[in-house]
Amino acid sequence: MKTPSSLAYLTEALRRLPGIGPKSAQRIAYHMMQHDREGAGMLGRALTQAVERIHHCALCNTFTESEICETCADEERDRSLLCVVETPGDQVMIEQTLTFKGLYFVLMGHLSPLDGIGPKDIHLERLIARASDGAVKEVILATNFTNEGEATAHYISETLKARGLKVTRLARGVPVGGELEHVDAGTIARAMLDRRAT
């Protein structure tokens, strides 16, 4: 018995989604063909359209449909502050805090030598050019506080400081609402070292 070729092709294509193995791909293909053809058609169009239209902002490297993204094009933003984040999702989180009115640079990843992800893959040359435009006075590193994120921040910091730029990092410490009993020792140690006058 042969699976119809367009169904076999669909199953194969579904495996390109992250975390989807052969069994899941087949289950999803059957589900979509049986119960949600409208959703399948919609997803098909969405993928084709996104591949055509989405590219990277020439300034901040985030996803956009224009040459320059909305944030970078916004005249109201403070051009002296540049916040470096790993992903567009991180950028959205920072925007939601309403505490930052500067511009961004989105690395689209983090350094990870073991996975073969080096400075070129996180667009370091473009970040250097962007930070050296004369308008930027401070680069705020907002990469994750994971091992990879910390290493990435360290590397970028060294590179930019060597060019005479002011580089800062988001504060580390006890989370808001955190109870000391339930916070890990590393966080408390860092909060102790970075203690501030009240």
Place this chain on the structure above:
Amino acid sequence: MKTPSSLAYLTEALRRLPGIGPKSAQRIAYHMMQHDREGAGMLGRALTQAVERIHHCALCNTFTESEICETCADEERDRSLLCVVETPGDQVMIEQTLTFKGLYFVLMGHLSPLDGIGPKDIHLERLIARASDGAVKEVILATNFTNEGEATAHYISETLKARGLKVTRLARGVPVGGELEHVDAGTIARAMLDRRAT
């Protein structure tokens, strides 16, 4: 900050996949746009093509691109045996055993009154018509041995037997390689009841 509309549309469309929530959808959308545009384009085409081409076999109800699927069209198959399965995946499993040379009917689901899935949704009228074609001598019920599968088998069995058809069910018992110590009591009880002369 606004997400580009085609990216927002893609994220929304990805949520139509079974088991994908808003966070996963965004993660997948970013991943595909950043790391696998070729895969995204391929999946887009595969979905569009599958929606256009795939429909149900007029005889056995499985997925096919033709009017009648390859199995039903195969002159070599034994037209006196009709095996009823829940999904095309189940049909593939039975084909792999090489023990069955008859034809199939694929329910594309099972009875589940709590989910509003009744006899009409498993195409029972079509199964009755198919089984009453005069050529079919025995209907073998190969639905799952779950509660829903058993209920479905029972319902179909009663319906077809009322029309004078011979209906059988796959044997239940201890799995090949099964150690009694690790087999559940229900299975052993059934194997005891269905014991056979050697």
